[in-house]
Amino acid sequence: MDVDGVFFREWEARAPGERRSLRRARALADALGVLPPGVPVLTVVGSKGKGTAAVYASAYLAAAGLRVCTVTSPGLRSNRDRIRIDGRAVTTGELGALAETLERRIAGLPGRSDGYLSPAGLFMLAGLVRARRAGADAIVLEAGMGGRSDEVSLVRADVAAITPVFLEHAGVLGDTPAEIAREKRGVAGPGTRVVSAPQTDDVAAALEPAEVVPPGDPEFADVLPPGLGRTSAELGIAAARRLLGRDAPPARARDVLASVVLPGRLSAHTVPGSGTEVLVDSAIDRTGVRAALAAARARWGGVDHVLVCLPDHKDLDGAVAALDGLAVTFVRLPLPHLRFTRPLPRGWRVAEAAEVTPAAIAALGRRVLAVGTVYFTAAVLDAVDADTERVFVSAGARRPRGSGA
Structure with missing residues (x-):
């Protein structure tokens, strides 16, 4: 099925x-x-x-x-x-x-x-x-x-x-x-x-x-x-x-x-088979991107590369301002309800979602920040094989009462 x-x-x-x-x-x-x-x-x-x-x-x-x-x-x-x-x-x-x-x-x-x-x-x-x-x-x-x-x-x-x-x-x-x-x-x-x-x-x-x-x-x-x-x-x-x-x-x-774990909300993950760590955050506006960048710098002291994915209806201008001077790759998603038509800074690279692989992320450096829409952060979490099975642990939770309707 x-x-x-x-x-x-x-x-x-x-x-x-x-x-x-x-x-x-x-x-x-x-x-x-x-x-x-x-x-x-x-x-x-x-x-x-x-x-x-x-x-x-x-x-x-x-x-x-x-x-x-x-x-x-x-x-x-x-x-x-x-x-x-x-x-x-x-x-x-x-x-x-x-x-x-x-x-x-x-x-x-x-x-x-x-x-x-x-x-x-x-x-x-x-x-x-x-x-x-x-x-x-x-x-x-x-x-x-x-x-x-x-x-x-x-x-x-x-x-x-x-x-x-x-x-x-x-x-x-x-x-x-x-x-x-x-x-x-x-x-x-x-x-x-x-x-x-x-x-x-x-x-x-x-x-x-x-x-x-x-x-x-x-x-x-x-x-x-x-x-x-x-x-x-x-x-x-x-x-x-x-x-x-x-x-x-x-x-x-x-x-x-x-016990709460929030993958994709300032969560850090090691890229499989490499020494690269990626900090993933579903930031979609200037304030969020700046906060994610501050968290990355506090963790590492600096950032080697930023992956960003913001469709047209998100605050792309705010992200451009926040990421000024950094090495950036802009990722486009193949989703028909999201448009990626706005002009980008001349120095930014452009990649398709299929190119977001563990090897490609690791090649960007040892300190990579990934920010953008949740559809994108989901792809990054998948690439690094993040554990999303459980977001909190409720010890002693009751068993189901029955099969229901």
């Missing part, structure tokens, strides 16, 4: 200008019987840091003794990474079984007259099925691109966590950061408790009412990630606490949070 085909078939066959269909996604959810999910739901939206917030929220919930299903987008290395139970990715067999379930139900839907079923939406629905089969006590959903326009809006969120919002997907989600923020906040419904990372004044006004989580919580400061990821981690923990209505046991929470 072509497992990936089940999730990507309609998206790959979409017509120019065709949009995802929330109506068909809801019809599929009804056919699967996953709405309502029957357990508390925490949904994460925003422009940057959603994956970090989702993982730390999940880890905190697991530390409180809950069995947690986490759905993120896209995967770190493979599509199995998109759906996790207590931090562990689903197996190949489990993903295949979920694909079979979806394919049977999709076959019974009316024809696609108002749009396609998006991959992110289908993985979310597969995650809801997996949560029920695993006997999950809570679900953490990371939105794909939007909020109100995303399939996560079909699932009533008990808590919505909003990571920093900035101008991305302009003209699709909105023309200003405030418009984009309102679209993302649209994931919250009546009764949803909304918590937000600190935002710019215009975004904060658009998100009201929302509870702002101040940075610098000292309780777990020594086990949280450095740099910009800390804000998202703190937001995830705060959102999990709101969902629980209580605190997890402090010692257990510390142990589980300390």
